[in-house]
Every structure is written in structure tokens, then in C-alpha cells.
Amino acid sequence: MSQVKDQTKFLTSIDRREFMGLCAQISVVLGLGNEMVPKIAEALEAAARKPSIIWLHFQECTGDSEAFLRTTSPSVAELVLDILSIDYHETIMAASGDQAEQLLTKTMKENKGKYLVVCEGAIPLATPPGPAGLKGGYLTIGNKTGLQIADEVCRDAAAVICVGNCASYGGVQAQRPNPTGAVGVGEALGIKTVNIPACPHNPVNSIATIVNFLLLGSLPPTDRFGRPLFAYEERIHDQCTRRSHFDAGQFVTEWGSEEAKKGFCLYKMGCKGPQTYNNCNKARYNDHTGWPIGAGHGCVGCSEPKFWDTMSPFYKRLEGIEVPFGGVEATADKVGLALTGAAAVGAAVHAAYTFGKKKEHDERIIDREKQEKKEGK
Amino acid sequence: MVILLEMVKVKTASVRVLHWVIFLATVSLVLTGLYIADPFWLSGSGEAYQTFVMAKIRLIHFLSAIALDVAFLVRLYIAFFSLFHTDWTEVLPTPGNLKEAWNSLRFYWTLEGEQKDYRWIDPFDGITFHLLHLVLILQLFTGFALYVSGIELAAGIWGIWAKTLHIATDWTLVVFGGLPGVRLMHHFTLWLVVSGAFLHIYHQIWKTIKLQRADISAIVNGYKLMAVKRGK
Numbered sequence: 001m002s003q004v005k006d007q008t009k010f011l012t013s014i015d016r017r018e019f020m021g022l023c024a025q026i027s028v029v030l031g032l033g034n035e036m037v038p039k040i041a042e043a044l045e046a047a048a049r050k051p052s053i054i055w056l057h058f059q060e061c062t063g064d065s066e067a068f069l070r071t072t073s074p075s076v077a078e079l080v081l082d083i084l085s086i087d088y089h090e091t092i093m094a095a096s097g098d099q100a101e102q103l104l105t106k107t108m109k110e111n112k113g114k115y116l117v118v119c120e121g122a123i124p125l126a127t128p129p130g131p132a133g134l135k136g137g138y139l140t141i142g143n144k145t146g147l148q149i150a151d152e153v154c155r156d157a158a159a160v161i162c163v164g165n166c167a168s169y170g171g172v173q174a175q176r177p178n179p180t181g182a183v184g185v186g187e188a189l190g191i192k193t194v195n196i197p198a199c200p201h202n203p204v205n206s207i208a209t210i211v212n213f214l215l216l217g218s219l220p221p222t223d224r225f226g227r228p229l230f231a232y233e234e235r236i237h238d239q240c241t242r243r244s245h246f247d248a249g250q251f252v253t254e255w256g257s258e259e260a261k262k263g264f265c266l267y268k269m270g271c272k273g274p275q276t277y278n279n280c281n282k283a284r285y286n287d288h289t290g291w292p293i294g295a296g297h298g299c300v301g302c303s304e305p306k307f308w309d310t311m312s313p314f315y316k317r318l319e320g321i322e323v324p325f326g327g328v329e330a331t332a333d334k335v336g337l338a339l340t341g342a343a344a345v346g347a348a349v350h351a352a353y354t355f356g357k358k359k360e361h362d363e364r365i366i367d368r369e370k371q372e373k374k375e376g377k
Numbered sequence: 378m379v380i381l382l383e384m385v386k387v388k389t390a391s392v393r394v395l396h397w398v399i400f401l402a403t404v405s406l407v408l409t410g411l412y413i414a415d416p417f418w419l420s421g422s423g424e425a426y427q428t429f430v431m432a433k434i435r436l437i438h439f440l441s442a443i444a445l446d447v448a449f450l451v452r453l454y455i456a457f458f459s460l461f462h463t464d465w466t467e468v469l470p471t472p473g474n475l476k477e478a479w480n481s482l483r484f485y486w487t488l489e490g491e492q493k494d495y496r497w498i499d500p501f502d503g504i505t506f507h508l509l510h511l512v513l514i515l516q517l518f519t520g521f522a523l524y525v526s527g528i529e530l531a532a533g534i535w536g537i538w539a540k541t542l543h544i545a546t547d548w549t550l551v552v553f554g555g556l557p558g559v560r561l562m563h564h565f566t567l568w569l570v571v572s573g574a575f576l577h578i579y580h581q582i583w584k585t586i587k588l589q590r591a592d593i594s595a596i597v598n599g600y601k602l603m604a605v606k607r608g609k
Contacts, residue, residue, distance in 0.1 A: 234529055248421035249430030268416065274526075275556035301557070310557040317415060318561055332561055336568020343572040347579040350486065354587060357488055 029208045029283055030230050043214040044083050052107055052115040054153055055089035058146045059139055059173045059182055060121030064164040065091050067200035072287045117157040119167040122174055123147055123188040126181030138180040150189055159219055160193040163206050165302055168195035175308035194219050195226040199302035204283045205231045225305055236273035236299050239281045270315040271298030278303040382602040387496060387595045389461045395452045396596055402445035409438040410567050446517055467498040468507045474500045492588060494604045509573045512566055519563040522546035526556060
């Protein structure tokens, strides 16, 4: 620890205890253990290697930036100024207008091939109607479409990290019918990105991904949706604080009921924990204070691709099935019961018909037998 | 001409036992499956450590699933390598089988013409068994896809099992749109199994009464009646 201390002179504004707290937290999220904490501190402190980060906004609500601002250990000021070098962030940067754009160009030129891009928000690909319609014209910043900006900035980046479900997979904009043709950044540009989905992302996971990049010079291993395995390997359901109530068969059936007060399992209230991969319970939000299920609300599956479509209705166990004729949404049970009912009705009709016809049929057989007897003596 | 009927052996003991294992496992799977989808009936009372209702019902569901799958695989082996009678060709939708199945279906609804006497699986049954087993295979893959999502962090031999299941079932996540889609499909297919089993049972009872060939007894004691043309 002491050797690390000497290298931290530049960290004048940061509380040492807080800083080591963050390092320990990142170490836990990455699954590295205590002995790696000094290494993480070193990696973050090496001023020469302080990574230049460009933070881009596309179709989104800035919720991911908000979550990023809620880190208190260290505070966002320390994070932005001392630990990382966030050179361009439209929401929190001091510069504006032309100055800001110059800064972006300068950063890209100076750190070509070395800077990290953090993307927030989906990129629309559809062309708006009208004579001046550009591809992706539903999002235009300073006469450039989101697609053009993303392409220019991400082309020379060392790595692209998508924070939040929008940047990762399109998010709410990409929900059916998706009028602007919104997709995630990776899909829009056809590049491989590291995705930190959730709504909003958990900054601990995002910073851990950046730290992984600084420590090892490479991005962390990911699952098939580009999510780092250190955070997205396990389901919400399997690390849930209410799991014992699930196994015990103790469920909340009504909001505000006695069961809800006791903290029973939210399975019947439509919790999507069993379908969702994330480390919410381990990392938690707002400086490790809370997470949805801890607050008494079911998981909505916000770290899964297309969760608005596949996970809704959020307060029901299973989604509806689209019946091909009429476009009515029914539950699987209704369709299944109708199918079984149809089978029963079919069988009943068949039985009534065939057994009603019995005599005629049997008589015919007897007739034929008589005929055969005559013909064959 | 006098039609003489004769008892003939059509099903070995192993086939009959496997049939009833599959029957019991299916009943157990449907009941526990409905409970897991919507825990409407039992609920644990007292503190969470005193009761284990959902976990036990899930265990029964998993064990029944394993029993069904193993019985199905053994039955598949017998279909190909039985010393008594190999019947795998009878459940394939070949043009010949389809044509005969269509004739049977027409007979079942119109009673026109005459139903041939089939000693083994008759072509209409063959086609329905084919469909029913495809449905069971779908249940197998979607079920294991849901199952393996709960043992992602398994290590050792258990981890090899998890990896094997991933290799075998990950395609269902792509086809049905992630775990929610797989869950929905698994649940909906339950109803396909229920309605299919219902039609199967009705059909066998109907055949037994209408054709007078003791079809149901084939799956109980292994024998059914066959027409033998003898004498004049």
C-alpha cells in the first residue's frame, strides 16, 4: 500500500479512504479479491495512462449520465477530473457550441486510436419523410445525424462502451413499432461494443469495465449480447434477497398487502428476475443503497435486449400470445385452454356422429357379408 | 366368409412399461408445471426457512422431466433395435404412411369403406405420435434452456453438465426471443401436450369400441385382436 501512496500526489482533491473504497468495490464487481485492490488503484492513478474518454449522447433521457453523477465514492467531480479524463460530455462539460465541437475534434486527433468512447442512447436508422430526409435524420445534432457522429467518433476509438439499454440494444425507442428505426450503437455501426445495459446502467459496472481495460489493455470477456461476464453472468433471480421466499412458496399477490410488507417473493406480481441477467443485488444503485426488488418492486428485465417488447406486461407473469386472426393478445393459458376445448368439442361431435351412425354402418357390413356369401357360395 | 379374430402379441413388456412411465411423468409435469407458472394452490406458511413448497414442486418437475426424457430415449432405442419388432418406420410421415393415414381419417369421419386391420401402429396413430413426440422434444429443449439459466455459475462436473445443456439448448433462445419467449413457448406447448394427449386417449377408446379389435388392451397386456380369414 505504501508504495502506491507515493504515486497519488496528483490526487489532491480526493479522499484517500473514498478512493480505496471505490477500488475495493470495483475489485469486488470484477471478482478479483483483496490483493488486486492496490493494482486497481495503481491503474487508476497512473496519470500518464489516464484514459481520454468521449461521452456521446444519442436518443436517450440522460438517465445514464444521471446515474453516473450519483456515484459518491468518489464523487463525480473526482471521477471526471482526477480519475478519468472525460474530455467531452455534452451534459456536464463547461464548453458549449463551436468550442465544444472543437474540443471533440482536438481530443480525437490527439488521442487517435487510444481514446475510449462511451455511448449513451440509441441511433435511429430510418429516413424521415420529406425532400431533405437523411438516413438517420430523426436524430440530428449540429447538422450531423447521430449515425454520422457515431461513425466519425467510434472509427478511431480504442474501444466503444455502450451504457444503458438504449445504446446497447435500442431501448425504449426501439420498442414496437419503432418509428425511427432505432437500434443499438453496435448494430448501427456494425462494430463490436461492450454493453452495460440496464435502465439506467450501473456506473460501478461501467467504471469496472474501463478499469479492466486499463489494467489488462483489453476489454472484459462478454456473453453473446456483448455484456461483460463479471456483471452479467448470473440471473437476478439466483442472487435475489427474496429467493428464500420463492423456494418457500411465499408470494406477494397484491400491492400493499401484508405479504408485501413481509418482503415475500414478487414472482406473481410479474417480477422478471428469472429471465434477467445482471448484478443489481451485488452492485446496487445510488452508492450501493438500493435496487428495485429491494425497494419492493419487481424486476422489469431492463438489462435484456428488447425488454420493452419481450418483458411486458411488467406486472404479469407471462406475456400474451398474438393470435394470428384479429390481432388480439391473449395469454398462453387462454389459447391453450381454447385449443384443448376445441379438441374436446371435436371429439364430442365425432363421437355423436359416428356412434349415431352405428346401425347404418353395421347393417352395411352385414349386407356385404351376405353378398359375399352369395357370390362365394 | 366368416371373420375369425385372433389374439396377437403387439407390444412387449418394456414398451408397455415405458408408455406408462411417460404417462405418469406427463401428468406430473403438467400439474407441477401449472403450479410453477402460477403458484395458485399451495403457499408456504410460517417463516421461509420452515417451508420449501415451490422448491419441492420444482424438484418433482425436474425429476419427472428427466424420467420422461430418459424413457423417451429408451423408447427411441427400442424403436430402432427391438428384437421383437422395430417400429420406427411406422411413425415417419412418409408419402405411403400419409396416404393411409388420410384414408383412415376419412373412414373415422365418414365410416365409408372399410378400415384395414393393422397389427402394429396404424398409420393415423403413427402421424399423431410423430407430432406428439415433436412437441415433447420441443418441451425437452425449451425446458432445459430454462433449467440451465439457473445453474450458470456451476463448477466442476456440474459445470460440464451446464455447458453441455447450453450447447444443446441455446438455439431456443435465438428462435423464441430470449428467456421470456422460451418460457412462453414452454408454457404454451404444455397445452399442446394436454390437447394432444386428450385426442390420443379419445381416439384409442373410440377405436376399441368401434373397430372391436381391443386396441386399448395392447398397451395393458400387450395383445390385441386381428382378423384372420379362415374357412368359408
